[in-house]
Amino acid sequence: MSSNHGAEAGAFGVGATAPRVGGLERVTGRQEYVADLPHGDALHVKLVTVDAARARVDVIDGTRARAVPGVHLVMTPADLPQPMPRFGPQRRDRPVLAVGETKYHGEPVAAVAAETPDAAEEAARLVEVDYEELPAVFTIEAALATGAPLVQEPSLRPGDPLATTNILREHRYGWGDVEAASNQADVVIEGTYAFPMVTQFAIEPHAFMAAPDGDGIAIWSSIQHPYWLQRVMADLVELPLSKVRVFAPDPGGAFGGKQHAKYEPLVAFIARRTGRPARLVLTLEETFQAVRRGAAEVRVRAGFRSDGTLVFRDIEANYLIGAYADIADRTVAKGSYTSNGPYRVPSVRIVARSVLSHTVPSTAFRGFGNPQQIWAVESNMDEAARILEIDPLELRLRNLARRGEAFIPHETPADGDWAASVSRAAELISWGGPRQPGRGRGIAVGLKSGPTTGLSYSTVRLLGDGSVVVYAGTSDMGQGARTIFAQIAAGELGAPLEWVTVVMGDTAVVPYDQQTSASRSSVLMGNAVLAACRDVQSKIRTMAARLEGLPDDGIMVDRGEVRIGERVLPIREVLVRGLGRLGGEVIGVGEARKEADPDHPLGGTSAFYEFNCTAVEVEVDRDTGDVTVTRHVTVSDVGKALNPLQVRGQDEGAAIMGLGHTLMEHYIFDEAGRIRNLGAIDYRIPTTMDLPLRMESDTVENEDGPGPYGAKGMSEGALLPVAPAVAAAVRDATGVVIRDLPLTPERVWRALHPELTGAPEVRQAIEGAR
Amino acid sequence: MRAFAYERPTRLDDAIALIDGHGPDARPLAGGTDLIIRLRDGSLRPRIVVDVKGVAELDAEIREEDGFLAFGALTTMTDIVVDGRVGRDYPALAEAALFVGSVQIRNRATLVGNMCNASPAADTSPALLVYGARIVATGPSGTRRVPLDEFFVRSGVTTLARGELVQAIELPRPTGRRGSVHLRRTRRRGHDLASVTLACAVTPDGVTRLAYGSVGPRPVLVLDDTGLLADPTAPAADKVRRLEMLFAGASPSPTSMRASPQYRLAMLHVLGLRAVATAIERLASGASQ
Amino acid sequence: MSGMNAMGARHPIDLTVNGQRRSIEVFAHHTLLDVLREDLGLTGTKECCLVGECGACTVIIDGRSVDSCLVLGVEADGAEVTTVEGLAVDGRLSAVQRTFLETGAAQCGFCIPGQLVSAHALLADVPHPTRPQVEEGLAGNLCRCAGYEQIIEAVLSGADLGSSTADDGRDQGRLSTPAMGDRSATPDAELAPQ
Numbered sequence A: 001m002s003s004n005h006g007a008e009a010g011a012f013g014v015g016a017t018a019p020r021v022g023g024l025e026r027v028t029g030r031q032e033y034v035a036d037l038p039h040g041d042a043l044h045v046k047l048v049t050v051d052a053a054r055a056r057v058d059v060i061d062g063t064r065a066r067a068v069p070g071v072h073l074v075m076t077p078a079d080l081p082q083p084m085p086r087f088g089p090q091r092r093d094r095p096v097l098a099v100g101e102t103k104y105h106g107e108p109v110a111a112v113a114a115e116t117p118d119a120a121e122e123a124a125r126l127v128e129v130d131y132e133e134l135p136a137v138f139t140i141e142a143a144l145a146t147g148a149p150l151v152q153e154p155s156l157r158p159g160d161p162l163a164t165t166n167i168l169r170e171h172r173y174g175w176g177d178v179e180a181a182s183n184q185a186d187v188v189i190e191g192t193y194a195f196p197m198v199t200q201f202a203i204e205p206h207a208f209m210a211a212p213d214g215d216g217i218a219i220w221s222s223i224q225h226p227y228w229l230q231r232v233m234a235d236l237v238e239l240p241l242s243k244v245r246v247f248a249p250d251p252g253g254a255f256g257g258k259q260h261a262k263y264e265p266l267v268a269f270i271a272r273r274t275g276r277p278a279r280l281v282l283t284l285e286e287t288f289q290a291v292r293r294g295a296a297e298v299r300v301r302a303g304f305r306s307d308g309t310l311v312f313r314d315i316e317a318n319y320l321i322g323a324y325a326d327i328a329d330r331t332v333a334k335g336s337y338t339s340n341g342p343y344r345v346p347s348v349r350i351v352a353r354s355v356l357s358h359t360v361p362s363t364a365f366r367g368f369g370n371p372q373q374i375w376a377v378e379s380n381m382d383e384a385a386r387i388l389e390i391d392p393l394e395l396r397l398r399n400l401a402r403r404g405e406a407f408i409p410h411e412t413p414a415d416g417d418w419a420a421s422v423s424r425a426a427e428l429i430s431w432g433g434p435r436q437p438g439r440g441r442g443i444a445v446g447l448k449s450g451p452t453t454g455l456s457y458s459t460v461r462l463l464g465d466g467s468v469v470v471y472a473g474t475s476d477m478g479q480g481a482r483t484i485f486a487q488i489a490a491g492e493l494g495a496p497l498e499w500v501t502v503v504m505g506d507t508a509v510v511p512y513d514q515q516t517s518a519s520r521s522s523v524l525m526g527n528a529v530l531a532a533c534r535d536v537q538s539k540i541r542t543m544a545a546r547l548e549g550l551p552d553d554g555i556m557v558d559r560g561e562v563r564i565g566e567r568v569l570p571i572r573e574v575l576v577r578g579l580g581r582l583g584g585e586v587i588g589v590g591e592a593r594k595e596a597d598p599d600h601p602l603g604g605t606s607a608f609y610e611f612n613c614t615a616v617e618v619e620v621d622r623d624t625g626d627v628t629v630t631r632h633v634t635v636s637d638v639g640k641a642l643n644p645l646q647v648r649g650q651d652e653g654a655a656i657m658g659l660g661h662t663l664m665e666h667y668i669f670d671e672a673g674r675i676r677n678l679g680a681i682d683y684r685i686p687t688t689m690d691l692p693l694r695m696e697s698d699t700v701e702n703e704d705g706p707g708p709y710g711a712k713g714m715s716e717g718a719l720l721p722v723a724p725a726v727a728a729a730v731r732d733a734t735g736v737v738i739r740d741l742p743l744t745p746e747r748v749w750r751a752l753h754p755e756l757t758g759a760p761e762v763r764q765a766i767e768g769a770r
Numbered sequence B: 001m002r003a004f005a006y007e008r009p010t011r012l013d014d015a016i017a018l019i020d021g022h023g024p025d026a027r028p029l030a031g032g033t034d035l036i037i038r039l040r041d042g043s044l045r046p047r048i049v050v051d052v053k054g055v056a057e058l059d060a061e062i063r064e065e066d067g068f069l070a071f072g073a074l075t076t077m078t079d080i081v082v083d084g085r086v087g088r089d090y091p092a093l094a095e096a097a098l099f100v101g102s103v104q105i106r107n108r109a110t111l112v113g114n115m116c117n118a119s120p121a122a123d124t125s126p127a128l129l130v131y132g133a134r135i136v137a138t139g140p141s142g143t144r145r146v147p148l149d150e151f152f153v154r155s156g157v158t159t160l161a162r163g164e165l166v167q168a169i170e171l172p173r174p175t176g177r178r179g180s181v182h183l184r185r186t187r188r189r190g191h192d193l194a195s196v197t198l199a200c201a202v203t204p205d206g207v208t209r210l211a212y213g214s215v216g217p218r219p220v221l222v223l224d225d226t227g228l229l230a231d232p233t234a235p236a237a238d239k240v241r242r243l244e245m246l247f248a249g250a251s252p253s254p255t256s257m258r259a260s261p262q263y264r265l266a267m268l269h270v271l272g273l274r275a276v277a278t279a280i281e282r283l284a285s286g287a288s289q
Numbered sequence C: 001m002s003g004m005n006a007m008g009a010r011h012p013i014d015l016t017v018n019g020q021r022r023s024i025e026v027f028a029h030h031t032l033l034d035v036l037r038e039d040l041g042l043t044g045t046k047e048c049c050l051v052g053e054c055g056a057c058t059v060i061i062d063g064r065s066v067d068s069c070l071v072l073g074v075e076a077d078g079a080e081v082t083t084v085e086g087l088a089v090d091g092r093l094s095a096v097q098r099t100f101l102e103t104g105a106a107q108c109g110f111c112i113p114g115q116l117v118s119a120h121a122l123l124a125d126v127p128h129p130t131r132p133q134v135e136e137g138l139a140g141n142l143c144r145c146a147g148y149e150q151i152i153e154a155v156l157s158g159a160d161l162g163s164s165t166a167d168d169g170r171d172q173g174r175l176s177t178p179a180m181g182d183r184s185a186t187p188d189a190e191l192a193p194q
Ligand code: FES
Pocket: C046, C047, C048, C049, C050, C051, C052, C053, C054, C055, C056, C057, C058, C067, C068, C069, C070
């Protein structure tokens, strides 16, 4: 490893800012991502698409493409098993190649495999596709209109009463009696809020490779869930799991976009058909056509007593998901189930729909369905505060659930002192303090449930010299899981951090892990690694007992040390003596589960909550609509910061990503549903020049999480409330309420100048002389 | 990217012969920051790319010549940003050059290339227009000088004749004090294509020159010689009316995804007023010309 | 003037990459990024947007940072190119490489080679930049993991350490794994299991 600070055993145990494991590779250019892997004998794959969102594909003619020197295969739907294999984590609705009709702009109708990228590109251009553009639906309104074209054929949805609509599923949650409660409210605040369609924009474009591997197949993918992918692939190519080996090199950023299979099946079919390794590296434009977040329109009606006490909430959310379900409907379910937020509200009704459309299939994206509704509910809270003439901070504190409170019936009770995070954020931004003229402040909170089920295994080998190998099936996509596991093992087994190797990303070697998502890994895999270390410790204890001729229970092993009565020995010393002249090693296995609950609407209760409070100060240029974030404060309840440096990195990264969808990011479509701003020139994300003038991140640590040493997951929280906090600050600065994102200069300007812009396409409400 | 032939001539005559001989099938390459994007996306498909960086007669020098400052064809935006003379005498150009892309882009992108692409959104065009820039073009029939205002036709089209290469851009030396500035509107603070770009220069004789881009098929130069705009005491409302007249020719594209025509026009006026105010201030302070 | 090169012909070029002379033949339509990654096997330089927006492909050519996706390989004939692989000298990390590790600037790491190359180019020009100068200098390098704060801090503190490859004896800078210390406790080799 890159440091010798850890030569003292345990110096970089949990709670320390250990340097990133894998950091050295990352600063020297030696870290290998999928596209960097040797591929000397691989065929290069290029997707063939048509310039339409929805089109009937009549003829695909690969004659001219096949004539290009170096071309091995022009794969059309006819070259795949019949009926067309379909896959997907929620529904098997996504075909390997479009069948008969494309469902979104960028859906491949064929693919070319050739000796060189040049030949593949040239041939892909020469594949002649006869198609006719068909009317597409790419807004919620159009998709729900009567007589709208159906995105999915009803035959794909047998027995589904909604099969003749574009509603994939409708979710209903709630408690109490909203109708009755409506009469008890002194004030009812209602609004509809829109969240834009945005994309993950991991800097590493998705890359895939597949190769025949003996009598099986090997897949390389920058994937978050290698074991899930293994199952999907085994299913599709009809092989036992043991014959499908998935390599998952560390992804170059994922943010949810790399959870589930995308083009691995296509590449695998090409590899099997040609008998050659096949490789597909997407362009950034193609990744925009592969993954995105669901857009949403959320109507919120909330009733308050005049003292600010919430009496009911009535939420109706429509999510514009894509043409195939991917994991989108699950994001809708999870984002809706907790959309009432961290509040104590006696009556709540939540209706949420997954609306299919002729757009890129939406999938998981940091926050997993929550940011859309948090935008709506927290903006609504801000409007309520204004109308009730109660400080927005005060209004939150008044309604916030206290630790242990069952704020959602039959669900994990509030697992933190959430008010502490809110107060800390308010304090950092000097909430009540004086403001410069032209500036405004806003505050908002975000809550997201963690994993509802989980299963992680880990194996830990304490080698003969006291060094350690940890096997963990998590994907380290930048969140730093590898470092956390190494820290746990180093601390528990008394090895210097640089003596710990963490092996990940190979399903043939590393034991099963359900998935890398929902900020679960520090908690679930962390617990599995900890359990495996404890297993090693108990074997060391037995070893010490044998060496000392004492009973086991006279000996304690913990945090790298063996205690025998008064004596304290390093684990390594016992190990070396215990292994003796034959050497060997001590192997521990660990497991962590979060059991399912079949009666729970989500299939299980939340393992923990991510809670964040964000407070911002903005300056608005009334002439241009420019919003400058002058201060950004983000406070997360993390239970225990296992590595404070990484916690900060996650919080700040999430905060800036949140500023992206708040201020500038969105897909723009033409009138036929084609994406106009494909690629980095016209899809803007924040740069170093777009940062808040001052960023402060802080944590609340009460060691009250279910993870190792009291940790909770924490990688998404700081993104959740950014948009409503910024919009509230804009309102505070200007008096104008904006309910659509992103807050582009033009949108803010329109809201500020309704007299100039007439009936604006922007939904807005101008604060009157209330 | 599709294959093409590549030549790197060392003499201007040879470069011109190649460009002339292949006509529309040839593309000159200097900084490449626009060309290579378009080669990749297929919007340009030349049979031959002529890299002019080896041509002995072309250079990246910023030269003081008799009565003007000349920018060689290979002068990059970075060269302009760091040049003290440009910062002193042509601050709007220095400011505009700093807005072009990132450091990496400015290290490659050339001023001449920025003009030859004739993008209506090009950041340096308005500044060059208000400073009265001339294009020095050399072709099969010799060298000629064209005022920049007569160089632009519309997006991507200039009055450059077949076989002509731009050898330099010349800016007349300021004859007296001048206050000038460049402003723009973008979707974020980090580098971005301008949705409005504007430069303004005010001279002690009361003449205000304004040039603006990204609100029509080509950048436009307008002049106020009534003394109204340059008058620090004139009422803002009068200035607004004057700007309305001067900007009457602006016709932003209705289909752009970067900003609506209405917003662009409104911002043109905001930038116009702000630029006039800054230029007057700079003229008065004498800190820059 | 040379004869007209055919479309798709290979062009011989000589260039210096990270101090090493290389003579290769490249296609005119291949970018320097393609040449580095595919022909020279230097995959530290990354590929993302291919339109000069993200900076993942940043390299230094003759002292100036550029997006290698917007440079043709043939244009690099005769040039000196520095990639991320060339930032460490004689097995020691540069000051900025070290501070990137210390501040936690590298998360997924995909943008980091470009960030580091830009940081080196900046510090070569402006050895002690202000924060706004760092923001400006790195604006052409997108990172989607970080909030940029730790990256900016790394550049600022790298500047304090000196932009050259400082030899301050700290093991932080070592490229190889440090020695494992006392290994006498490992089992005798001749007693290896049979
Ligand atoms: S890949 Fe070159 S700038 Fe993005």
